[in-house]
Amino acid sequence: MMTSIRPMVPEDEGFFLELIGLTGWGNTAADFRRMLQYEPGGCFLASRDGVDVGMVNSTRYGSVGWIGNLVVTPGQRGGGIGAALMRRGMEHLTDSGAASIRLDAVEKAIPLYEKLGFKAQYPSLRFKGLGMSFDVPDVEEMHVPHLEGVLNLDAIYFGANRERMLRRVLGDFPEYCFVACEEGVVRGYIMAKRGESNVRIGPWVCEPSRAELARDLLRRLMDSAAGENLWIGVPEGNRASVEILTAHGFSSLPSSLRMCYGKCSALGDLRGRFSIGAPDKG
Numbered sequence: 001m002m003t004s005i006r007p008m009v010p011e012d013e014g015f016f017l018e019l020i021g022l023t024g025w026g027n028t029a030a031d032f033r034r035m036l037q038y039e040p041g042g043c044f045l046a047s048r049d050g051v052d053v054g055m056v057n058s059t060r061y062g063s064v065g066w067i068g069n070l071v072v073t074p075g076q077r078g079g080g081i082g083a084a085l086m087r088r089g090m091e092h093l094t095d096s097g098a099a100s101i102r103l104d105a106v107e108k109a110i111p112l113y114e115k116l117g118f119k120a121q122y123p124s125l126r127f128k129g130l131g132m133s134f135d136v137p138d139v140e141e142m143h144v145p146h147l148e149g150v151l152n153l154d155a156i157y158f159g160a161n162r163e164r165m166l167r168r169v170l171g172d173f174p175e176y177c178f179v180a181c182e183e184g185v186v187r188g189y190i191m192a193k194r195g196e197s198n199v200r201i202g203p204w205v206c207e208p209s210r211a212e213l214a215r216d217l218l219r220r221l222m223d224s225a226a227g228e229n230l231w232i233g234v235p236e237g238n239r240a241s242v243e244i245l246t247a248h249g250f251s252s253l254p255s256s257l258r259m260c261y262g263k264c265s266a267l268g269d270l271r272g273r274f275s276i277g278a279p280d281k282g
Contacts, residue, residue: 003081005088008043008055010036015045015052019071025279026195026231027069030172035059035069038164038281042092046072046081056085058093059281061160064267065090065098068280070109082109086116090261100262104233104279110257118259123236124276129250131199131225138213139220142170142177142189149186150179157205158282159268165277166203169193178220180206180213190217193278198229204241204275211240214274218244233279237270244274 008016013032020027035043039059046054054072058065067089072081093101104124105113142150147170151163169191170177176192176199188206192199201221206214222230232250234241235258256279276282 003046003048003053003084005044005046005084007041008036008045008057012045012052012055016055019055019073020069022074023071025069026197026200028194028196031193034168034172035280037168042089042096044085044088044092046085048076048081054081054085056089057280058089059165060093060096060098061162061282063097063099064160064282065093065096065101066280066282067093067101067103068278082112083116086112090116094262098262100260100264100267102258102260102267102282104256104276105259106256107254110259113259116261118261119264121258121260121264124256124258124279125234125236125242126253126255127232127234127245127250128198128253129222129230129232129245129248131222131228131230133226134219134223136216136220136223139178139180139216142174142179142191144170146179146181146186146189149181150189153186153189153207153272154203154205157268157272158203159266162203162277162282165281166191176221176224178217178224180210180217188213188217190221192221192225195231198231199225200278201230201232202275203273203277204232205272206274208240208269208271211244214240215244218248218274222248233276235270235273235276238274240271241274
């Protein structure tokens, strides 16, 4: 049987949603459109004998690449399609200038990633919670003029430029984007996106010495989503985030494993990354 791989296009939205529906990850049609915008030509679909059977997406932030949403239809798993999709995504990122490629691996996919040269870094934790009302006067709604300060802060703690992502999330979900400022300087920010059945928090970045601001940012976000189910991913190295979430009623879910290929020196500063942006995009 012949397998072919091509870039995904807007008309592939239905197949994307079909595959995502198999995973329970809760991505939406809007997620698909953002995915294509973030990395045009970097999202791939596999076909076998003319039938679509799998997909993967990649995103690059300068010298840092991310891979996510690797899904193969159940009847075609174990036949090398996932490995072929991964190699195509990795090739795209390295050809585009990425020196390292990172991903969040679910347990059953770890052996495949190891065979491709990925190495474990740390657990990527998952939590769920419920939005509730808070009064947080010192946290402001985020607006476009805040973005310069947000991007400067994000570059310090994430370690790469995520401007494309942050601008788009602010444009799509302004009701879930907030900043904490002191004397006009952005000390922390939080964003969230609406999923299929929950509000997915992240990124959430704050100066490590301002844990109380990080807490207030979460409270403002929880207030904006009062009564709604919340989901968040947290790097294991940020214990302050885990403590804040636990104190606010969040409970743990099965974790993933952060893995890296290539030049895998530390990226940014985990102490200031209170949540990931998204499992598939870093």
